[in-house]
Amino acid sequence: MSRPGNPDLAASESLRLLGPAPAAWVPHFAGTDHDVAVIGAGQSGLTIGYALRRAGIERVTVLDASDGEHVGSWAAKARNLTLRTPKTNPGPELGNPALSFRAWFEAREGAEAYAAIERISTADWIGYLAWFQRQVKVPVRRGVRVAKLEPDISGNIRITTSDGTIEVARKVILATGVEGTGGPRIPAEVADLSPSVFAHTGHQLDYRTLQNRSVAVLGSAASAFDAAATALEAGASEVHLFTRRPDLIVIRPGGKGPSHAQVETFHRLPDAERWRRRSAFTSSVPLDSVLRATAHPNFRIHLAAPWTRATEIGGQVKIEAADGTHTADFVIAGTGYQHDPRTRPELAGIADRIALWRDVYQPPAAYESEHLGAFPYLGAGYQLTARDAADAAWVPNIHVFNAAASQSFGLPVGDVLSLRGGVPRLVETIVGDLVLADLGRVTPPAGPAATPSREEYEHAVWN
Structure with a gap:
């Protein structure tokens, strides 16, 4: 019989072995407060914040409208007693087993207790997410509600909070869960x-x-x-x-879910196939x-x-x-929920500049859907796309990692199942965008100074 232990010790040791987060490499530019602002501090926001820091992006802020009592909306709105996904799905740990739910739960309750549960209880998941945040040290600013997003003259994103404070970020990620870019339907x-x-x-x-x-x-x-x-x-x-x-x-135990290969390649399917599959989706x-x-x-x-x-x-x-x-x-x-950006307060001022699926794809009459047509049309890195080419310099600086991405990616983005492949793809896109945006604006660091001396190797030079 296994004995419960202290999950903090294994987690801290795994992070020690990984080594410190890479040195910050994104240059600071006047007029910006953050390289990335993550809106929402639930399971997605925390995972994204952790992954960004491991990618060497240091100026990251994670904002959450809650008062600090809840992790995301689990305790405030969730009425399910257990998660609706299998306990074996990878989650926020992003490949580090010492940060997984299983490691946390078995250290507290024992391996037999983990084997006995079919799905993770909501209460345990809330406790795990709070523990995960403490281990990876993602700083969260709670009680901060975003009222408006808009571009500045340089293509960065101005964030106005409900108290009138304005901050500027080069990238914004909407990790706002089931409400996505809209709200209740x-x-x-x-x-x-x-x-x-x-x-x-x-x-x-x-x-x-x-x-x-x-x-x-x-x-x-x-x-x-x-x-x-x-x-x-x-x-x-x-x-x-x-x-x-x-x-x-009714979904009964033992049924097969989608494979990770299907989940992680949905966004690469032709628009017609993505629309057809989403049209056939039934709750x-x-x-x-x-x-x-x-x-x-x-x-x-x-x-x-x-x-x-x-x-x-x-x-x-x-x-x-x-x-x-x-x-x-x-x-x-x-x-359920609708995801029309016009109905989301912080997006209302720029909604007419965001491309929706109905702006990009016209389905056959048999598959017409006003609901699906109102979803934002996202790029492969979860970025919004512009309706007009004149806005293409800034609209993609807003990324959508929430339920509004489901039309483009084929699963409820923000759910546990979406974290393993989705967060690395999102962070890879942001890293690439920042590097490319800085070409021509930043002088690459000089290499090591050359020396004309041969004293260390003169004896080995062949003549």
Whole structure:
């Protein structure tokens, strides 16, 4: 039987063996505060900050709007009890096993405990990310919300925060998780409901307020089921979940996920093939999320029951669905996210200069989708692309490593699965961009001074 130990010791020793981070090589230019600004300090932002420093980029700032109590949005918004990805997926450690979740967990709980879990609990993942940040020493400035991004005269990115502070970075990375470059996707049927009777799963909601109240959940993917289960566990009198599908798409244990080769080459496929595959994508729900909700006798699933209208009347919601009329005290929409940059406050001022998929690719009529067309069209290094060539000098200095990249890269970017290949690709692109941008502006460092003396090798010169 293995004995728990101290994960800090193994982590610090692995970092010692790697050696110090490379010396900073990016020249400082007047008028810039940062070489790279990372917006978001969840699992992606922390991994990116670590990788940038290991690449010799020192002037990096990581900004997060949270108050310091949470790592990303896991504790604030996540309602799933476990991660939805296998525990064996590589994560923020980027190839260093001593920084992996497994190393942290086994050192604390033992190898047998790790073998016994099927997926990582959300609480353990939050604890691991906090530990990871301490080990790699990524400095995070918390409580800083970005209000606006815009170019300066040199093509750098001006960052205005909510308190009016302006900072300038040569590169900006949006590591903003599921909200991406947009926000919650609110269907028209529920758009007029007030916050007193409505919330999206992406909103912060105190589920204790749903005690003894009837709840209607719109949607059938994982977030919808997790919201339904959380409401039931909080004491809701009844919860009804509505889906437009005639049946659920349930992911059962043992199923095969996509190979890393497929995941890491999706962005190289032709636009038509990428669009076709994304059009065929359907949301699913893990079996344990289904079982968690259906364990409650006051939970009901309405299949083939899309909503046509939801009306707020006297503090309740009247729902007109394909299977009849229903009434609920509160409505929760588990309907995912949209990624139109025009709806994102910090991007609103430059949104019309960002190329979207609909600007670049026109699908056949059978595959038309307003939703997919509003995703930003990204380059191979996760960079935004410009609608107009006149903006090509600065638009690609904003990189998108969040869910908005899914249309270009084929998987939920920012999830654990995307870190192993995605972060190195992102950092490689940023390194290359900075080097190329400085050609002609910076004199390469001189080599070692030549000496005419032959005294060290005169005896070996052949005549």
